[in-house]
Amino acid sequence: MIDDRGPDVLDEIGLGWDALSEGRNDLVMVSITPFGLTGPWRNYRGSELTLQAMGGPLHLNGTPDREPVKSGGYVGHVHAGISAAYGAMMLCLRVEDGGAGDRIDLAIYETQSGFRDRRTPSLLSAAYAGYPGKRQGSGERVASGVRPVADGYVNILGASPRYFARFLELIEGGHLNDRPESKLPPPQMPQEFIDEVEATYLTWLLQRTKQEVVIATQAIGALGGAVYTTEDLLNDPHYRGRGVWDTVDHPIAGPAEHAGRQLILSESPRNPARPAPLLGEHNETVLIDELGLTRDEYHALAASGTIGTLSEVTA
Numbered sequence: 001m002i003d004d005r006g007p008d009v010l011d012e013i014g015l016g017w018d019a020l021s022e023g024r025n026d027l028v029m030v031s032i033t034p035f036g037l038t039g040p041w042r043n044y045r046g047s048e049l050t051l052q053a054m055g056g057p058l059h060l061n062g063t064p065d066r067e068p069v070k071s072g073g074y075v076g077h078v079h080a081g082i083s084a085a086y087g088a089m090m091l092c093l094r095v096e097d098g099g100a101g102d103r104i105d106l107a108i109y110e111t112q113s114g115f116r117d118r119r120t121p122s123l124l125s126a127a128y129a130g131y132p133g134k135r136q137g138s139g140e141r142v143a144s145g146v147r148p149v150a151d152g153y154v155n156i157l158g159a160s161p162r163y164f165a166r167f168l169e170l171i172e173g174g175h176l177n178d179r180p181e182s183k184l185p186p187p188q189m190p191q192e193f194i195d196e197v198e199a200t201y202l203t204w205l206l207q208r209t210k211q212e213v214v215i216a217t218q219a220i221g222a223l224g225g226a227v228y229t230t231e232d233l234l235n236d237p238h239y240r241g242r243g244v245w246d247t248v249d250h251p252i253a254g255p256a257e258h259a260g261r262q263l264i265l266s267e268s269p270r271n272p273a274r275p276a277p278l279l280g281e282h283n284e285t286v287l288i289d290e291l292g293l294t295r296d297e298y299h300a301l302a303a304s305g306t307i308g309t310l311s312e313v314t315a
Helices: 017-021 048-055 075-096 109-111 121-127 165-172 174-178 191-205 211-220 230-235 235-242 283-290 297-302 309-315
Strands: 028-032 103-107 144-149 154-159 222-229 245-250 254-259
Touching: 017 028, 028 075, 028 309, 048 075, 048 109, 075 103, 075 109, 075 254, 103 109, 144 191, 154 211, 165 191, 165 211, 174 191, 230 235, 283 297
Parallel strands: 028 103
Antiparallel strands: 144 154, 154 222, 245 254
């Protein structure tokens, strides 16, 4: 059972954990609320922006000379949903194995504090080094992030200590490896050195296409990829080679390509893609084969206009 109505709401109508679990030990219940079922904030309301802010990661997003910026979409809610699904799955497996059920109390904002990609590193640095983290300016992200190329943009992490020397050689800036500044962590590099790296990097980028840059940087172990347009996505040979796109022939709209499967199963071949049914397309099958109407009864309903028919939709 999944509950997102807040503290005490289900208890008041007799559907709370205590009432439903009485006399049974196999109930799995997941309560998802902004700030949890207990504590002084338990009745507070929260939006995606509020939860990102109070959960921690918001203060690290954006540039240092502006206000913090919310991460796109509903990443906080999505992450909470993933955590809830994982916890519920583990409890269901425990019940199937003969164990007891349980109630999960999940506070959305708390999932942000432990979000590996956004908050955990800054918590660790604060705990062990007393450095809580801050919003970084572009100068502290030398040779990293979105940059223009001859036919669009790429997003490359160039300034990693693991391969920065190889990266400078790649972008025809090998002479910069002789500078002691190249051995410093990127946030400690002086601005003059950063400007030299960026100028060399930009010159190299603008002489190459997205795919050329990605191939070259991936070859030295650099993290990154092209910033695809919709056209790039549709024409990408890797997507084509893996059969991502399905051509669906719709009886009215005609054939069009759609993103198909999300998973590839080794022993379960995928059924061919098919269009969504038209209004009334399966009326005859459902009413006659499933519900037992005779054909005369079906045609009488169609003639009276009580139900629609496929021919009316496609006409």
